[in-house]
Amino acid sequence: MKLTETKADMQGRISAVSGDNHFMNRISSIGITEGTPFQTVRNDKKMPVLVYLRETLISLNRADAERIEVEKQ
């Protein structure tokens, strides 16, 4: 499922990230890479998605979060 479809407190792993090089560079330099365990902290309509990964609380705008596939654990 997409990161935008997850519910708060769900834990899982990032399974796939897709996008152009610019996006891939930005997203991976902040620590979002395939295989990274994460926890959705907040996911409200029309709001950025809040995820916790690599000991960091990260806010991702929805358009970018759409491009991240995750699997539940």
Added chain:
Amino acid sequence: MTGSIALLGQPNSGKSTIFNNLTGSRQHVGNWAGKTVEKNEGSFTYQGTKYTVTDLPGSYGLSGNSDEEIITTDFIKSGSSDLTVVLVDTSQLERSMFMLAEFARLDKPAVLVLNMMDIAKDMGKKVNAEALAKKLGIPVLPFNATDSRDYEKLKKLISDELKTPHRLIVPAPAEQADVKADSKSKFDWISELLSDVTKTEESVYKMSKFDRVMTRPILGKMICIGVVLVAFLVAMLIMMPFMGIGQMIPALLHDPVDKLLTGWNVHPWIVSVFSMMIPNVLYFTISMASFVFGVNIVFGFLEETGFLARAAYQFDGLLSKLGLQGKAICPMLMGFGCTIGGACGTRVMDNWGQRMLAMSIVWAIPCASIWSIIPVISGMFFTWWQTMLVCIGILLYVVVTMIIVSKVFSRKLAPVENRSGMIMELPPYHKAHWKHIIKEAFFKAWDIFKRALGTVTLVSILFYVLSFSKDGNVDNSLLYRVGTFIEPVTRFFGMGWQTFMAFVSGAFAKEAVLGTLNAVFMGNNSLMEATFFAKTAPADTALLGSVMSSAIAPAEALAFMFATTFNIPCLMALSTTYKESHSLKWTVKVALFYICNALVLSCIVYHIADLFM
């Protein structure tokens, strides 16, 4: 003997705190050659040796193609500095080490600073710095940015390393052509390094109660707006004493200088330059600098505590529609107080194009001065409920202007493919380091003061020449002659020469509008004094009102109010935008846009209102 070092680290790694504490007041802000990215340099002396410090622009990595990343990579590669100090946030060690993984490929002398050791300790995290140093082959220094003893250790380390530099002995992460594989290789490199150095406990994240409220969609937004309003008031309180001193300058200097120079038989033209214009330039620049000081203290506090990141989260969705991102919200709200504050508040944005766009959009927000003159003028022509309608109309058009500005400029400033949607960390709430915040605010204010003095003087001279008349009568000024000469044109835009003159002086300072109207309609005040003494000599609005409402039509008044509100903000805001953006070209472009926008708007409002009134 001298040495040169560079600071490298991700945003929120505490880089600017360390830079400021290392260099103190010996700082210099400039531009990277040919780029619009700010270059911060400073120096410190340790045991008789002077070290220059370059604060490399903040970014999360070095592989992207942003100006910041290219500058940083080129700077390190070129060997312009003898040593790179790589900073990581120990409380988020694994993620933060990404910068070191990027740096490893450049193979240059370095030390690693484990910053925020105190926070990591509070979290119960242990890092074996010695073991890490052994693996890396470079010194590793546990660091606490608030502890002054740690700076001594850092300075000593820098001085030692310049004598016997170390490079990483661990091979750099293998390069992969594909971005995905390449980042994996870097994170694998990090995991391998940290495997027996620290333990990362996988835990369930629990949001603090406060954050749970702050991140609620509606309540959170309301809190943000409230906090920024309070912040604005606090900034005003901070600036007031300084501004009070500034305000005394024209009043204190005018008479003695006037007497002295007149006594020496100096030409009256020169006398008024020194007795009226120069003191006012000082006053303007001091108020501007004190405002920058106040805003920087408040913003510094909001940023350090982590509040700004929450506000950005709240407003990202709304602002991305304008080509901006969440971080622009605070400067925009600040703009309702003062455009200068808004313009310098855009510092929190890391992408230059989006920052310039944010400044241009902030210009559309009517500042407190406008809100203080519009009801007065409107009250001369309209009833109270019509005045309310005027204010609502202005607010609605603020949104329209923002959309137009975004449509016109975002394609160049923030093209969709370069637009960084917000990907940011929400750092844990920190205590604010007041000493650092005040110091930094002072530097910024001093910097603005020094650099704006020239710009303000130049434009003041220009306006001075235009408004000068020998006998103080408006009819003898150049502005009057030009004004009446082009009146057929300004009429088309809905303004007669008097209102047009007030419109022009409003571009200089919004407070000057009432004084100018007074001068041109009552003729008892020279235009020059009206402009330069507007804040010290308030106009008699009741009398002015009766004269004005019989002299001009309500439609013209309405057109004038809209034109003044949506014209370029004021000289000081213009000059701040130029200083903050480092781009004369863009400042002028945006200014021209606003002038055209104001005139077209005035024309439309006048001709429509003329049909009904």
